[in-house]
Amino acid sequence: MDSAPDPADEFRNWLVLPRNVTVSILLRLGAIEILKSAQMVCSPWHSLCKDPSMWRAIDMRNSGNHLEFPNFQKMCRHAVDRSCGHLVDINVEYFGTDDLLRHIADSSSQLKRLRLVHCNDISDEGLSQAAAKLELLEELAISYCPFSKEALKAVGRCCPLLKSLKFNSRVQRNGDYDGEALTIAENMSELLRLQLFGNLLTNDGLQAILDGCPRLESLDLRRCFNLILAGDLGRRCSEQIKGLRLPHDSIDDYEFNDCCSFVNVSGGFSDIEHANVSGGSKFFDFSYINYYDEDCHDYDHNYDDDYDDGHIDIEYFEAYDDPNND
The missing domain is CATH 3.80.10.10 (Ribonuclease Inhibitor)
Structure with a gap:
């Protein structure tokens, strides 16, 4: 053996x-x-x-x-x-x-x-x-x-x-x-x-x-x-x-x-989309969120107060005029 x-x-x-x-x-x-x-x-x-x-x-x-x-x-x-x-x-x-x-x-x-x-x-x-x-x-x-x-x-x-x-x-x-x-x-x-x-x-x-x-x-x-x-x-x-x-x-x-569909703001957007804010069409830069984790914390600031069930205070995102909107 x-x-x-x-x-x-x-x-x-x-x-x-x-x-x-x-x-x-x-x-x-x-x-x-x-x-x-x-x-x-x-x-x-x-x-x-x-x-x-x-x-x-x-x-x-x-x-x-x-x-x-x-x-x-x-x-x-x-x-x-x-x-x-x-x-x-x-x-x-x-x-x-x-x-x-x-x-x-x-x-x-x-x-x-x-x-x-x-x-x-x-x-x-x-x-x-x-x-x-x-x-x-x-x-x-x-x-x-x-x-x-x-x-x-x-x-x-x-x-x-x-x-x-x-x-x-x-x-x-x-x-x-x-x-x-x-x-x-x-x-x-x-x-x-x-x-x-x-x-x-x-x-x-x-x-x-x-x-x-x-x-x-x-x-x-x-x-x-x-x-x-x-x-x-x-x-x-x-x-x-x-x-x-x-x-x-x-x-x-x-x-x-995973970074492309992350928040709902007044109806839901993906990476960069249109929104009607105060009567005007705007662009919103949602690429900012790519620097945050799933709870929307960045490395220096805590956004817990502005994040609730997938909604983020829209004031944190920069708006841009819609170039296709006269």
Whole structure:
């Protein structure tokens, strides 16, 4: 009768898995789990986790707990340093700052893909300065960050290889509904893919994009409710763009789907919609809510007094004149 296998033998066999298998396992964990725990499992894993090839892509996806931001910033810097200049893809969520982005740009001249989500502490100047050092950037994904058309202009001028842009749910202020669309059209002529989820651009802005970005193959205009796509403009979109998503198309596959239907104000709205307030038609910026948790707390202020059964005091949201309403 065969004796039972020695648990120690099984443990040793597990440690001597082929390198590529171990790398595959570790990469599936993500940067945060590697730095917080996986690299401490054993000496071979610790040695492998210091290999620059492990840090060509850094995904710092997190829950947005602001108390953890300093730790995430330190871990992100450490991960970038471990890449030894070989970083090509990085995702930073919530905790990004000008200093952190500067460190990434200074250390990663080979960067091709940059994703920023809810990074309120990165300024236009911070993104512009970073773009000047990222000449090889091909993909930029920005969602719920406070960047203006000036930052977009800098990216377009400094990153000639840019092929893909996501610039989602950014509310244009002072009635400049087409400012960002015009900036994209004038400075990013080589774009192949563009997502402007929840943008307030009008037909004029869309027309400029179609004219200024002739190579565009994919265009996502979901929740862009200022657009009127009947007639010639709608036909041109259908004919010119292979992958076209229209304002009222399903958002089931949108990565921030949970942020798009969250409150009821005088009848119910989604991301950016119309409301009749004091006799006039207005737009309301509901992207603010993306910075809050389910109970509508932001990181510095408690809105409990204004939140009751899914209703929020409308005074907390900025109203915009309806450009289609005379």
